[in-house]
Amino acid sequence: MFVIAYVTLTCVGVNNAHSADLGELGRKIFFDPTLSASGRMACSTCHDPRYAYGPPPGKGIAMGGPHLDRGGTRAVPSLRYLHNAPPFSEKTRFADGDVAPGGGFTWDGRAGTLKEQARIPLLAANEMANRSPADVVKKLEKSYYAAEFRQAFGADIFKHRDRAFDGALAALGAFQQIPKEFYPFNSKYDAFLRGELELTEQEERGVALFKDPAKGNCASCHVVLSKRGQPPLFTDFDFLNVGVPRNPRIAANADPKYYDLGLCGPTRRDFASSREYCGFFRAPTMRNVARRDAFFHNGVFNSLRDVLNFYNDRDLHPEKFYSHNPDGSVRKFDDLPPGYADNVDRDAPLDRVPGGTPALTDADIDDLIAFLKTLDDGYVAEPQSAADAAQHSDEYAWKVFVALNKPAVAWESWPSANDIFRSDGADPGPWKSTQQPVAIPIGSSRFEAFSARELPNLHRVANGKMVAVSDPLASATRLTEIHMNQTGYDYIRARSLYNTAGQLRAVSSGEAVSFPAATKEVKAKWRVISEAERGRYYTMTVKLADGTERLYGLTALHLVTKDLPTWFWATFEHVDNPQLPGNDGWQAPSRDTFACGNANPACNRAPAGIGLEGTVWENYRLRGTLTSFVDAAGRPNTLANSELEAGMQPTSSCITCHSRAGIGAVAGQPVRLPIFDTSTAEAKRGFVGEPRQEWFADGAIQSLDFIWSMAKAR
Amino acid sequence: MRSLLILWSCLSVACLADEAPIKNVSPAAQSDARFTTDAKWETAGYNNDEIVYTILVTSHDARIIRCTTSLQGSYYENGQKQTVSDRQLSTVFPDQQVQVGNWMGMDQQSGATYSVHCHAI
Numbered sequence: 001m002f003v004i005a006y007v008t009l010t011c012v013g014v015n016n017a018h019s020a021d022l023g024e025l026g027r028k029i030f031f032d033p034t035l036s037a038s039g040r041m042a043c044s045t046c047h048d049p050r051y052a053y054g055p056p057p058g059k060g061i062a063m064g065g066p067h068l069d070r071g072g073t074r075a076v077p078s079l080r081y082l083h084n085a086p087p088f089s090e091k092t093r094f095a096d097g098d099v100a101p102g103g104g105f106t107w108d109g110r111a112g113t114l115k116e117q118a119r120i121p122l123l124a125a126n127e128m129a130n131r132s133p134a135d136v137v138k139k140l141e142k143s144y145y146a147a148e149f150r151q152a153f154g155a156d157i158f159k160h161r162d163r164a165f166d167g168a169l170a171a172l173g174a175f176q177q178i179p180k181e182f183y184p185f186n187s188k189y190d191a192f193l194r195g196e197l198e199l200t201e202q203e204e205r206g207v208a209l210f211k212d213p214a215k216g217n218c219a220s221c222h223v224v225l226s227k228r229g230q231p232p233l234f235t236d237f238d239f240l241n242v243g244v245p246r247n248p249r250i251a252a253n254a255d256p257k258y259y260d261l262g263l264c265g266p267t268r269r270d271f272a273s274s275r276e277y278c279g280f281f282r283a284p285t286m287r288n289v290a291r292r293d294a295f296f297h298n299g300v301f302n303s304l305r306d307v308l309n310f311y312n313d314r315d316l317h318p319e320k321f322y323s324h325n326p327d328g329s330v331r332k333f334d335d336l337p338p339g340y341a342d343n344v345d346r347d348a349p350l351d352r353v354p355g356g357t358p359a360l361t362d363a364d365i366d367d368l369i370a371f372l373k374t375l376d377d378g379y380v381a382e383p384q385s386a387a388d389a390a391q392h393s394d395e396y397a398w399k400v401f402v403a404l405n406k407p408a409v410a411w412e413s414w415p416s417a418n419d420i421f422r423s424d425g426a427d428p429g430p431w432k433s434t435q436q437p438v439a440i441p442i443g444s445s446r447f448e449a450f451s452a453r454e455l456p457n458l459h460r461v462a463n464g465k466m467v468a469v470s471d472p473l474a475s476a477t478r479l480t481e482i483h484m485n486q487t488g489y490d491y492i493r494a495r496s497l498y499n500t501a502g503q504l505r506a507v508s509s510g511e512a513v514s515f516p517a518a519t520k521e522v523k524a525k526w527r528v529i530s531e532a533e534r535g536r537y538y539t540m541t542v543k544l545a546d547g548t549e550r551l552y553g554l555t556a557l558h559l560v561t562k563d564l565p566t567w568f569w570a571t572f573e574h575v576d577n578p579q580l581p582g583n584d585g586w587q588a589p590s591r592d593t594f595a596c597g598n599a600n601p602a603c604n605r606a607p608a609g610i611g612l613e614g615t616v617w618e619n620y621r622l623r624g625t626l627t628s629f630v631d632a633a634g635r636p637n638t639l640a641n642s643e644l645e646a647g648m649q650p651t652s653s654c655i656t657c658h659s660r661a662g663i664g665a666v667a668g669q670p671v672r673l674p675i676f677d678t679s680t681a682e683a684k685r686g687f688v689g690e691p692r693q694e695w696f697a698d699g700a701i702q703s704l705d706f707i708w709s710m711a712k713a714r
Numbered sequence: 715m716r717s718l719l720i721l722w723s724c725l726s727v728a729c730l731a732d733e734a735p736i737k738n739v740s741p742a743a744q745s746d747a748r749f750t751t752d753a754k755w756e757t758a759g760y761n762n763d764e765i766v767y768t769i770l771v772t773s774h775d776a777r778i779i780r781c782t783t784s785l786q787g788s789y790y791e792n793g794q795k796q797t798v799s800d801r802q803l804s805t806v807f808p809d810q811q812v813q814v815g816n817w818m819g820m821d822q823q824s825g826a827t828y829s830v831h832c833h834a835i
Contacts, residue, residue, distance in 0.1 A: 455758055455766060459800060461789045461819035466800035475818065476764055581790070647757065684757065 025152055026175025028145045029168055035139050036128035037066040043121065043128075043172070046076040050615055052288035052377055052407075053182065054078035060294020060302075061250055062127070070126035071251035073260055073267075074107055075299030078292070079176055080377070081233050081285045083183045087112045090271075094236055095223065101239045101263060107281045107297045108268040109239065114173035115166075133165035140168055185231045187287065188379040189371075193231055197381065199374065200486065202432060206371025209364050216311075216360065216368055217348045221283040234286035234375065239263055241279035243314065243344040245321045246335035247300035259337050262297065279336050279343050290373040291408060298335065304372060308365045315352040370433050378407035378611075382485070384518050389563035393625040394594035394601075397570035400559050402610055404522065405617055409538065411522040415489055417482035418445040421712040425499035431486045439543035442473055448480045474544045477582075478643070479526045479552060482709050488519035488562075497704075500670040500713050503663045507702035515705050519562040525643045527580065529553035537574065538616050555580070556643035557620070558654070560706075567706050569626035569654040571641040575604065575619050583642050587649040591624040626655045629690045636688035648684040651677070658706040659691040666700075672711050673701055747832040748774040749781070749806065755822050766818045767826050771804065772811040777834040779806050783814045787826035795824065806832070 029035065033042040046062045047053040055062065055076035062072045086092070088104030105111035111120060121127040122136050130136045140149060141158045150157055153167040176182050191197050199207065209216040211224060222234040239262070252258050260267070263277040271277050281297040295301040301310060310321055318332045325331050333341050344350075349359030360368070380403040388396040404410050413433040420428050440446065458469040469475045484492075496502030497513065506513050529537055529551055537553030544550060557572045578585045589602035596603035604621060612618040626639045636656070640649035660673040673695055677685040695701065704710045752770040771781050786799045804814040820826055 455768075455816040456813050457802060457804075458766075458816045458818065460817070461798050464791075464796060464798060466785075466798055466817060469818075478764075 021148075022152060022171050022174040023178045024175075025145065025148050026171035026173070027178075027181075028143075028148070029140075029171055030175055032143060032145075034143060035122065035130070035136060036064075037130060037135075038064070038068050038128075040068060041128055043118075046121075046127075047079050049181070051291050052078045052080045054080075054288065054292055055294055057293050060292070060299040061247075064121075064127040065125060065129045070129075072126055073250055073252045074297050075294040077107060077284060078288055080182050081235075081287050082114065082117075083177055083179075084230070084233070085237055092238070094238060095225070096220075098238075101277065101280065102282075103237045104282065108262045109237075109282050110268040110270075114176050115169040118169045118172035118176075134161045136168065137161045137164040140164065184377050186379060187377050188374040190231055191379055191381070192374070193226075200370070200431070200433075202367050202370040202430075203374050204371075205364075206367040206369070206374075209360065209368050210371055214348055214359065215364065218286070218368075220347065222286045235283045237282060239277070239280040239282050240345050241281070241336075241343045242296075242311075242350060243279075243333040243341075244296040244298060244335060245300050245310075246323065247298040248323075249300075250298060253335075259335065260298065261336070261340075275340075276343060278340050286372060287375045288377055290369070290376055304369050305365060308360065308368060311349050312358040312360045312365070314350055316354060316356060316358055366432055366434075373408065373413070373433070376408050380406070382410075382518070382520065384561070384563060386517070386563045389561065389568040390627055392594075393568070393570075393627055394592050394622060396563075396568070397559065397572075397622050397625050398594055398607055398610060400520070400561060400570065401557075401572060401617075401620075401622070402612075404520070404559065405538070406611060406615070411483045411485070411520075411524070414483040414485055414522070416446045417448070417484070417709040417712050420484060420489060420492060421498055421709065421714070423714060425501070425714040427493065427496070428489075428498055430493075431489050439541045439549050441543050442471060442545060446481045447473060448482065471545050477528055478555075479542070480644075481524050481526075483522045483524075484709070485518070485520040487516050488521060488707075491515050491519065497710060498713060500663065503704060503710060503713055504665055504670060507663055507704070513703065513705045515562045515707070517562050521558075521560045521707065521709070523558040523560075523644060524554060525556040525641075526552035527555050527643070533576075536576065536616060536619050556641045558641065558644060560654070564627055566628070566655055567658070569639065569658075571623050571625075571639060571644070571654070572620045573623050573641055573643065575621050577642050582646075584646060584649060586623070586642055588624075588638065588640060590621055592622040595622065626653065629653070629655055629659075636690075638688055645686070648676070648686050651686040651688060653686060653688040655706075656687045656689060656691065658708055659703070660687065660695055661706055661708045661710060662696065662701040662703045663710070664699075664701040671701070675708065675711075747777070747779040747834050749779060749830070749832050750774065751828075751830050753826075753828060758816075758818075764818050765820070765822050766816050767820055767822075768816050769814050769828055769830070770811055771806050771814050771830060771832070773806040773808055773832075775834060776808050778808065779832045780804070780835045781806055781814060781830055781832040783828060783830050785815065785817060785826060785828045787817065787820035788824035789820050795821070805835075 030043045033040050033045065035042065041064055046055055046059065048056045050056065060075045062076055064070055064072065082105060085105060086103035088101070088109040090101050091099050092102030093099050094102065101109070103109060105114065105117035106120065111117035122130050137158060140146065149167070153164065157164045157167060188197070192199050211219045213220065221236060221238055221240060223236045224232045224234065226232050246253055261278040262268070263271050263280040264274050265272045290304060293302050295307045301307045313320055319330045323331050323334045333344055336343070352358065382403050383396065383399045385396065415428065422428055459466040460469050460475045492498055495506050495513070497506055526540065529539070531551060533553060534551065540552050542550050542552055553574070555574045555577055559570045559572070561568045577583050590604065591601045593601045595605050595607035606612050606618045606620065623641055624639045626637055628637060630636055636653060638650070638653050640652035642649065645652040657675065662673060664671050677687055696703065750772045752772070754768055756766050756768055758764050758766040767787065769783055769785070773779050781804045783802045783804065784799070786797065788795055788797055790796070798820065800815070800817065802815045804812055806812050
């Protein structure tokens with residue numbers, strides 16, 4: 001089915017080129033910035049493959065033109081799952097029997113084919129800004145793939161400007177028909193549809209809400225039904241007007257007379273007189289929607305939660321979304337000219353009346369977001385294999401690394417140690433994955449606290465002066481966080497290990513605390529980085545109490561799995577760490593036989609062929625793995641991460657240190673072994689080698705199965 | 715990691731953090747207030763990843779004392795070593811110890827100096 005579509009569509013207008021070759025030629029054109037007037041803007045600049053061929057974070061409304069200073073007027077759409085988009089028709093018949101505008105490409109459907117769609121950005125003045133097709137062809141003639149272009153379209157192709165331009169568009173169209181790139185159907189939801197896995201309870205609730213006509217009602221446009229044997233596209237390509245608020249960040253909107261009305265203009269012109277279509281835009285696919293940070297045609301919202309809050313509260317609290325008139329009243333539907341409010345959709349959940357109740361609760365919204373995340377392409381099931389962990393440790397470490405970080409960083413949505421071990425010792429409640437906001441508040445429970453209580457009268461250097469620190473965590477140059485996956489979380493809840501009383505009960509019950517094999521825990525470290533370093537790191541933005549934002553880069557990552565009785569330990573670092581100020585350097589060489597082979601396991605490379613190329617993840621290195629306390633000769637195994645084990649690398653062994661995680665009671669009070677070895681004058685010294693009997697002598701302290709974060713319990 | 719314990723009393727103490735430990739307690743008759751100080755570089759923060767310089771004042775006086783602590787240290791900005799100073803006022807109750815200040819962001823290798831002036835109130 002896919003192959004037929006591929007060949008058929010890509011051969012349009014092409015004489016000699018084989019479709020697969022044409023697609024590869026299209027790939028080169030797609031990634032070529034020299035085809036723009038600025039020389040710095042390729043198709044891929046806005047349609048970034050790392051983000052499902054949609055915009056990179058913060059680039060939803062792109063800047064283009066000859067000097068990259070002309071703002072776009074719409075949010076960059078994803079180019080994925082357009083392979084079967086029907087051509088635009090004003091009289092499309094939909095599954096519910098409605099006949100209405102539908103189909104086509106771009107937000108207003110004005111392009112009838114992928115070729116026509118590709119033409120638009122090449123010539124748009126605020127995008128790649130070529131003056132004419134001939135201008136594009138001149139650049140193609142100078143490109144590094146000009147010979148391939150001649151081979152595909154004929155030796156004299158560049159003498160025929162129109163044909164050459166048409167060939168380039170055909171190649172771009174062919175590229176966008178490559179299934180692996182543009183319609184891989186490899187999300188978690190696809191795996192669920194294939195019967196390979198079950199959704200979580202929360203994701204299942206999210207699906208139900210998505211379909212429920214009285215609740216989310218999302219499926220009325222973002223259809224969930226398979227069609228012609230193909231997995232659902234989560235759009236029926238229909239047009240609607242949901243009354244999206246005006247986006248003041250779009251430069252064109254500075255003109256109060258300017259309105260982008262989609263189907264009725266001004267960009268599209270053939271329905272300029274069809275007033276009933278004004279404000280109508282084509283419904284996009286929901287696939288990969290969780291990877292965007294610019295939503296609706298004008299990118300006015302930056303998170304899924306904002307979007308769902310809008311659907312929920314548009315008619316109940318319009319003041320939250322719309323601008324105000326000079327008299328202070330709310331200017332509802334402020335991105336439509338006066339008199340067009342009747343065009344706005346009123347179906348649930350957009351059917352509320354002031355004073356009524358919203359269709360969705362906050363918990364419903366969490367569930368919907370959890371479901372929408374299952375539509376992200378590139379899902380890799382969390383690996384779980386004791387044999388691989390023990391026998392192919394380095395390769396297994398990278399498998400876990402990829403599964404937890406690509407395409408989305410799964411562990412960021414897991415509850416943090418602070419979420420699990422609440423300060424009041426209460427049950428943290430049923431599992432709930434969380435969507436991180438664009439800018440994470442510094443007070444978020446994600447981060448391990450830097451205690452102000454321990455450091456009264458704290459000051460720090462700021463602009464050459466010592467200033468009082470009101471927020472110690474915000475003053476820290478590094479942030480640390482710990483997260484656990486659902487298997488571990490559910491185990492903690494089931495045995496009430498989230499507080500000290502529960503832990504003491506568990507260890508005194510005679511049944512050992514032993515996490516299930518699918519448990520995974522992650523510990524991550526971040527450092528403040530400069531904007532210039534952004535492209536090299538996986539980043540997050542933290543919003544400080546004073547409203548300013550700070551950019552952090554992920555520098556270190558411990559991945560721990562319960563595949564083995566004494567767990568599987570792997571640690572990764574950013575390749576730049578040894579050069580960072582205050583870093584002790586890598587005091588032991590890396591051991592990565594998967595990326596480097598056995599001859600030189602410290603080759604300092606990321607492995608090839610596992611999808612890291614072209615992503616920030618290729619800048620991370622496996623420093624090593626641990627699966628036993630000692631080596632074959634009885635020597636202690638050590639493993640250190642220069643950021644997470646700063647100051648104690650030579651005496652660092654994850655497995656030995658964590659073996660000391662336990663709890664006991666003295667005079668009714670919980671006691672634990674110290675994390676660090678305090679018997680020497682060294683500031684920080686760890687424990688290495690086999691666990692010593694005296695640590696657990698007389699049963700005073702009993703094991704909590706290597707999980708130190710349990711010591712956070714109150 | 716270096717830790718410096720300096721015991722002193724009288725009107726003031728002035729200390730260089732790189733010096734060898736000094737211990738002394740002056741007779742009360744010669745001083746306005748009896749107190750000792752303790753200054754140390756410590757690691758703090760989660761995973762002990764921040765360097766903090768701490769000055770403690772312990773009163774050995776029967777009266778409430780008021781102390782002025784002056785600090786001078788160094789830090790690096792864009793690779794350039796810069797100096798920074800600070801002054802803190804603290805009230806110390808009889809036979810109590812207080813952390814008169816904790817300072818982060820200074821370069822430990824460059825060391826820090828401080829002086830403490832106390833008087834009874």
